[in-house]
Amino acid sequence: MTETGQPPVEPPAALRCRRLVKRYPGVLAVDCLDLEVRAGESFGLLGPNGAGKTTTLEILEGLTPADAGDVEVLGRHWGRGGDPALRARLGVQLQTAQLPEKLTVFEVVRLFASFYPAGGDVEAVIRTVELAEKRAARVGKLSGGQRQRLALACALVGDPELLFLDEPTTGLDPQARLKFWELIEACHARGKTILLTTHYMEEAARLCDRVAIMDHGHVIALGSPAELVAALDAEQIVEFAADAELEAPALAALPGVSAAARRDGAWRLSVRDMGAALPALLAELARRGAALNRLATHQATLEDVFVHLTGRELRDG
Numbered sequence: 001m002t003e004t005g006q007p008p009v010e011p012p013a014a015l016r017c018r019r020l021v022k023r024y025p026g027v028l029a030v031d032c033l034d035l036e037v038r039a040g041e042s043f044g045l046l047g048p049n050g051a052g053k054t055t056t057l058e059i060l061e062g063l064t065p066a067d068a069g070d071v072e073v074l075g076r077h078w079g080r081g082g083d084p085a086l087r088a089r090l091g092v093q094l095q096t097a098q099l100p101e102k103l104t105v106f107e108v109v110r111l112f113a114s115f116y117p118a119g120g121d122v123e124a125v126i127r128t129v130e131l132a133e134k135r136a137a138r139v140g141k142l143s144g145g146q147r148q149r150l151a152l153a154c155a156l157v158g159d160p161e162l163l164f165l166d167e168p169t170t171g172l173d174p175q176a177r178l179k180f181w182e183l184i185e186a187c188h189a190r191g192k193t194i195l196l197t198t199h200y201m202e203e204a205a206r207l208c209d210r211v212a213i214m215d216h217g218h219v220i221a222l223g224s225p226a227e228l229v230a231a232l233d234a235e236q237i238v239e240f241a242a243d244a245e246l247e248a249p250a251l252a253a254l255p256g257v258s259a260a261a262r263r264d265g266a267w268r269l270s271v272r273d274m275g276a277a278l279p280a281l282l283a284e285l286a287r288r289g290a291a292l293n294r295l296a297t298h299q300a301t302l303e304d305v306f307v308h309l310t311g312r313e314l315r316d317g
Contacts, residue, residue: 145176244290
């Protein structure tokens with residue numbers, strides 16, 4: 001509630017789609033998808049490869065037509081021939097950017113600035129993505145991380161209201177990924193609305209106000225990263241393997257345990273209270289005369305949310 005006793009007013013929607021459908025031969029890529037992204041929000045589509053994230057983004061960007069459903073972007077709808085006025089308000093970084101190898105960094109960003117009615121401050125954008133020292137370097141000489149930053153510069157040079165980022169850090173080493181995260185956070189701090197796709201759970205947790213977890217073309221969970229993890233009713237996850245026949249109900253009934261599931265020959269326990277759960281588990285195994293072959297624990301994450309909902313891990317695809 002606000003100081004006046006009224007509920008807070010949510011920002012207007014920058015983007016929404018309703019019952020979005022896209023089919024390819026033998027594949028339902030997007031399955032009646034409903035989605036809404038608020039103005040000024042950093043929103044993530046999280047899911048394994050093949051979940052429909054990129055197809056969804058391409059439809060929202062006006063690059064791919066939907067087979068059914070409705071899309072509204074910044075209060076407008078994509079027409080049959082596109083919408084140049086709307087496109088000028090968007091910044092798009094594709095999953096794989098094919099940039100002219102023989103042009104310099106400055107020349108590429110200047111080229112993209114020319115696509116926008118008002119253009120943009122090329123030098124300022126190059127500094128923003130920390131490529132000032134490479135402004136005269138040819139694209140073909142850049143590292144992978146530098147190419148990704150150049151692709152981001154091309155998306156930013158028109159000063160977009162809404163920024164689309166498709167798997168922006170795939171293939172980057174950890175240091176380059178961290179640098180890229182800082183750039184995206186800076187864009188968000190300047191009030192940009194951001195929609196990004198990723199299959200990196202830690203990326204979504206760090207960058208996104210809210211995430212939609214996708215699987216097989218539709219959303220299976222929606223909320224802030226903290227809300228989704230809290231819904232597990234688990235502070236930590238215990239994974240173990242033992243040479244005994246165990247039952248999920250018996251394990252879930254142990255003190256401090258909220259759920260138990262078996263996967264690939266091992267058990268996963270969702271644990272509310274590790275101090276109670278771990279001694280209880282060891283006592284149960286001892287009572288059954290079972291040897292513990294493997295034991296590992298970790299803090300609950302978005303990966304565990306996905307496993308809980310689907311029975312498989314994000315990287316399984």
